[in-house]
Amino acid sequence: xxxxxxxxxxxxxxxxxxxxxxxxxxxxxxxxxxxxxxxxxxxxxxxxxxxxxxxxxxxxxxxxxxxxxxxxxxxxxxxxxxxxxxxxxxxxxxxxxxxxxxxxxxxxxxxxxxxxxxxxxxxxxxxxxxxxxxxxxxxxxxxxxxxxxxxxxxxxxxxxxxxxxxxxxxxxxxxxxxxxxxxxxxxxxxxxxxxxxxxxxxxxxxxxxxxxxxxxxxxxxxxxxxxxxxxxxxxxxxxxxxxxxxxxxxxxxxxxxxxxxxxxxxxxxxxxxxxxxxxxxxxxxxxxxxxxxxxxxxxxxxxxxxxxxxxxxxxxxxxxxxxxxxxxxxxxxxxxxxxxx
Numbered sequence: 001x002x003x004x005x006x007x008x009x010x011x012x013x014x015x016x017x018x019x020x021x022x023x024x025x026x027x028x029x030x031x032x033x034x035x036x037x038x039x040x041x042x043x044x045x046x047x048x049x050x051x052x053x054x055x056x057x058x059x060x061x062x063x064x065x066x067x068x069x070x071x072x073x074x075x076x077x078x079x080x081x082x083x084x085x086x087x088x089x090x091x092x093x094x095x096x097x098x099x100x101x102x103x104x105x106x107x108x109x110x111x112x113x114x115x116x117x118x119x120x121x122x123x124x125x126x127x128x129x130x131x132x133x134x135x136x137x138x139x140x141x142x143x144x145x146x147x148x149x150x151x152x153x154x155x156x157x158x159x160x161x162x163x164x165x166x167x168x169x170x171x172x173x174x175x176x177x178x179x180x181x182x183x184x185x186x187x188x189x190x191x192x193x194x195x196x197x198x199x200x201x202x203x204x205x206x207x208x209x210x211x212x213x214x215x216x217x218x219x220x221x222x223x224x225x226x227x228x229x230x231x232x233x234x235x236x237x238x239x240x241x242x243x244x245x246x247x248x249x250x251x252x253x254x255x256x257x258x259x260x261x262x263x264x265x266x267x268x269x270x271x272x273x274x275x276x277x278x279x280x281x282x283x284x285x286x287x288x289x290x291x292x293x294x295x296x297x298x299x300x301x302x303x304x305x306x307x308x309x310x311x312x313x314x315x316x317x318x319x320x321x322x323x324x325x326x327x328x329x330x331x332x333x334x335x336x337x338x339x340x341x
Contacts, residue, residue: 004178006038009144011045014062016203018069020212021191024257025150031074040080047085051128064307072296083314090326094137101167102133136160140177141322148183157182171332194228197246218291225283230275237271255282258289
């Protein structure tokens with residue numbers, strides 16, 4: 001087995017604006033992993049965004065907004081590679097090669113496609129169906145060994161491992177592609193809707209009150225948490241007592257995620273407290289943590305040239321890692337590369 005450099009890859013899709021779920025479930029975790037024992041590569045996955053139609057001007061703005069969110073949250077482009085996916089063509093190239101390695105039966109088992117396509121599966125784009133192969137390409141293009149993801153993406157990392165294993169086996173290239181490990185950890189890797197604890201917090205929800213946007217100012221953040229749906233019961237003295245109380249559990253998880261503690265510790269601190277005590281405390285915590293990020297995002301969004309400069313430098317660094325791996329892949333598969341540089 002080839003010894004691969006420990007390397008992290010993950011990305012956030014630029015569609016519809018960043019919200020608290022993106023921060024706690026992804027970006028904050030990326031910041032925490034930065035500077036640890038592996039190389040870190042973080043991406044704005046704009047090719048994934050177009051699996052559903054995007055307004056071209058809004059796609060540019062959304063790509064910059066996600067980048068601003070990364071930077072405002074603490075991603076350091078000197079420590080981590082930060083770029084937008086479409087600027088490294090090798091992503092799309094390797095995705096096609098993997099379309100020819102992955103099996104239709106594997107894609108048919110992807111539960112997220114069924115959830116997103118719903119009853120209109122015949123009318124959605126081929127990209128929405130095939131995008132797990134692009135996600136596998138994103139990861140394996142850098143020989144990434146670890147992928148921080150939410151629970152809902154774990155199946156796609158497992159598919160990535162299947163594609164890597166099949167490629168290595170079919171082409172007699174044992175160990176060429178690593179079998180990456182999903183990293184699913186933390187109290188709020190799946191943040192739920194503030195008005196309905198059975199639904200994931202989403203950028204596309206009907207009401208703005210059901211989510212915390214990373215661009216919300218302090219007053220808006222406080223107001224949304226104070227108006228979040230709860231039940232009449234006070235907080236219990238054990239986590240077990242939150243069973244069957246999805247809205248209550250969600251707010252406890254969010255508090256734990258923002259305060260970098262555990263849901264158990266939050267319950268211990270607030271056991272027996274009513275929502276009149278807990279919600280203002282959560283609002284104050286959220287304002288303290290998220291307020292400076294939204295302010296810095298606003299500053300960055302007024303300096304688009306700086307954002308573009310960061311992305312351009314990151315794309316060059318990403319391509320320097322990706323291109324040799326793509327070239328080796330072409331060689332392994334037997335392509336005649338007459339224009340070899």
